Amino acid sequence: MRRLLPVALCFLVTPVAAADMNLTVEIPTLKVAEYHRPYVAVWIEREDHSVAANLAVWYDVKKASGEGTKWLKDMRQWWRRTGRDQSMPIDGVSGATRPAGQHQLRFTDGKAPLGTLAPGHYELIVEAAREVGGHETQRIAFDWPAKAPVHLAAKGTDELGQITLDLNP
C-alpha cells in the first residue's frame, strides 16, 4: 500500500485529459457538371502570420510522380505561408482528398501535429481549392489555451461549408 501511494498521487495531480481542439470542416455538395474533390489545407497562424502548426493537407496523393503536388500551389495562402517549405507527404498531416460532407478532426495539446502552442492569440485557417472550381479561405481567431470550453464557428460561402472549432481546456 505504501508503495502504491505515490502512483495514486500522480493520478490526482495530472489532468484527466490534455487540452484539445475538435474541428469540423464541411465540404459542401456542389451541383456542377464536372466535380473534383477540393484540395484542403488546415493550419494555425500566430499573430505575425508565421505558422504554428500544419494540421491537415488533403490532396491527390494517388496520382503518379508528383502529379498531385502540381496543384498544391492553388491553396495560395497555405503554399506561401508554409506549403512551399514542406516536403510532401507530411507524416500525420497530409492525406487523400475527401468527399462532400462533414469531416471531424481532433488535435491534442502536446501531440503531433498540433504540438505545444505557447499561450497566445492564434488563427485557424481552412483553405480549399477545387480543380475547375473555386477557391475559398476561412479564418477562425482563438486564444490558447482555453480557460473554459469554447465553441467557435465560421461559415463558408462557396467551397467550404460550416466550420466549427471547439476548444477544451
Place this chain on the structure above:
Amino acid sequence: MKHTFVRAALAAAAMVLPFAAQAHKMWIVPSATVVSSDDALVTVDAAVSNDLYYPDHFPAQLDNLTITAPDGSQVKPENPWTGKVRSAFDLPVPQKGTYRIALVNQGLFANYEVDGQKKRWRGKPDEMKAGIPANAKNVQVSEMASRVETFVTQGKPGGDALKPTGKGLELVPVTQPNDMVTGEKATFQLLLDGKPAADLKVTAIAGATRYRNTQDEQDTQTDKEGRFSFTFANAGMYWVNASTEDTKTTVKEAKQRRVAYTATLEVLPQ
C-alpha cells in the same frame, strides 16, 4: 534576308524605345510564376507589342535568351520557336528555387549619312567597321544594354539565379519577385553595373491593357540605395521598367550608353 534585317532593326528600335516613346514594349511572360511540383513546366512568350501582354507587333528574338537555374547553372529552353509576332519556348523547372529568364541585349546603334542620305546601323562592336561605310558622315554611335526578364519559382523562392552580373541595370530582390501578393509592399533594388542606381524613375503597368481605357501607369523613384517599392491592389502580371543614359561606353566611338531594364512580375491574390 531584308525582312530579317528590318525585323532586327525594329526589335532594336523597340529596345531603345523606352527613351523615345512608350508605344512598344518588349516583354517576356511565363504561363505561371509559382509552381509546386518537380515535374512542373512553364511555357514562356516573348514579344514586342503595344498592349500588355498581347503579341501584336514583333517577336522578341531568342538569340540572347539566358535562363539561370536556382543552382546558378545555365539552362536551355525546350521547343524554342519564333513566329511572326511572338517567340515562345517551354521550360521544365525541376530545381527548387527561383529561375531567372532573361533576354539580355547589348550592342551598338549608329546613325550616319552617305551622300546626304540618312542611314542606320545596328550590330556588335567588331561588326562596326564592316557595317558603316568608310565615306559615312555625321556618324553618331550609341551603345545600348537592355535586360528584359521574368522569374519562375518552384517551391520556396531563392537560390543563386538572381545574383547580379554587374553589367547594365539589374534587379536585386528585397522582396522575392515570386512572393508578391495584393496589398503587400514589395521592395527591390536596382543596380547599374553592380552599384545602386539612385534616383531612377521606375514604372509599373498592369497587364490586360486591352480591357481598360488607360495605361494606369504607376511611377516611383529609386532612393539613394537604388531601392524602390510598389504595393499593388490588384492581382495580375505587371510590366516594370526603368531606363537611364550615361557615357560609360565600352567602345570609344560611342559617346552615349542607353541602359534599360524590364521585368514581368506576377502579383497573386491573397
